Amino acid sequence: MSDVLMSVEELRSRLGEPRLRIADVRFDLADTAKGEAAYRAAHVPGAIYAHLDRDLSDHALKGVGRHPLPAAAAFARWLSQVGYAPDQSWLVYDEANGGFAARLWWMLRAVGHRDVRVLDGGHAAWIAAGAPVTDLIPDFAPTLVDVRYAASATADFGEVDALRTDRSRRLVDARAAPRFRGEIEPLDPVAGHVPGAVNRPFADNLDPSGRFKSPEQLGAEWRSVLGDVAADRVVHMCGSGVTACHNLLAMELAGLTGSKLFAPSWSGWIADRRRAVATGDA
Numbered sequence: 001m002s003d004v005l006m007s008v009e010e011l012r013s014r015l016g017e018p019r020l021r022i023a024d025v026r027f028d029l030a031d032t033a034k035g036e037a038a039y040r041a042a043h044v045p046g047a048i049y050a051h052l053d054r055d056l057s058d059h060a061l062k063g064v065g066r067h068p069l070p071a072a073a074a075f076a077r078w079l080s081q082v083g084y085a086p087d088q089s090w091l092v093y094d095e096a097n098g099g100f101a102a103r104l105w106w107m108l109r110a111v112g113h114r115d116v117r118v119l120d121g122g123h124a125a126w127i128a129a130g131a132p133v134t135d136l137i138p139d140f141a142p143t144l145v146d147v148r149y150a151a152s153a154t155a156d157f158g159e160v161d162a163l164r165t166d167r168s169r170r171l172v173d174a175r176a177a178p179r180f181r182g183e184i185e186p187l188d189p190v191a192g193h194v195p196g197a198v199n200r201p202f203a204d205n206l207d208p209s210g211r212f213k214s215p216e217q218l219g220a221e222w223r224s225v226l227g228d229v230a231a232d233r234v235v236h237m238c239g240s241g242v243t244a245c246h247n248l249l250a251m252e253l254a255g256l257t258g259s260k261l262f263a264p265s266w267s268g269w270i271a272d273r274r275r276a277v278a279t280g281d282a
Helices: 008-014 034-041 072-081 101-110 122-128 157-163 177-181 215-226 244-253 265-269
Strands: 020-024 047-049 089-093 116-119 170-173 234-237
Touching: 008 122, 034 047, 089 101, 089 122, 101 116, 101 244, 116 122, 157 170, 157 234, 157 265, 170 215, 170 244, 215 244, 234 244, 234 265
Parallel strands: 020 047, 020 089, 089 116, 170 234
Antiparallel strands: none
């Protein structure tokens, strides 16, 4: 389909390729054991499991959000455990819309792995197509892994604070509109958004079937959000640095490359109650 997404049909045709690594990232914020239990019951043949809390976050880190981005060395340890190699093709999926799979997609891209794609429509589309599943858990020999996040991949608190009033840049929040406006807040102790941010809910990247919109449609919609701001002057955030990666993926699919992730996102921003908070649409 693209260098960002893979179709069910293509994945089905590539099952068993020795250099293809498949990762199941199904997760439920309300029941953090549910995704792994679903994986153990039935998953795409050959898939490993990546747990958002255990493998793709480091909760020992404080003040940097609900899903702290693990240090590169910690991510390297997980990659080593699952037999990572730089010449592999990676395919990642979650239950349906890519909201969790995009986190692993972004992390791999951030450490320089370019051959990684997300399954369009996720596990739900795989099942709907009658594609095979298994409960067999693969065992890969550990490898030596040493990776680093690209310095250009992330924005820190100081950068986000500075761009609040910099109209030549954009801070884009991927949360649903009512959360952005501060009307509801089911997960964090403070409602609202970073002043100066604009809202692009990650669900807007999908069509009614739950698959990604076409690159052309995404490009038009994202240019409307960004105006004349170049893609490499955009920083993405959400509640905890997870679904923001969905917006990064959608922009990549549209050919708009070079944006950054503010990994602490809203939950990290409000960890210091002295930081400014806005509500409403502005």
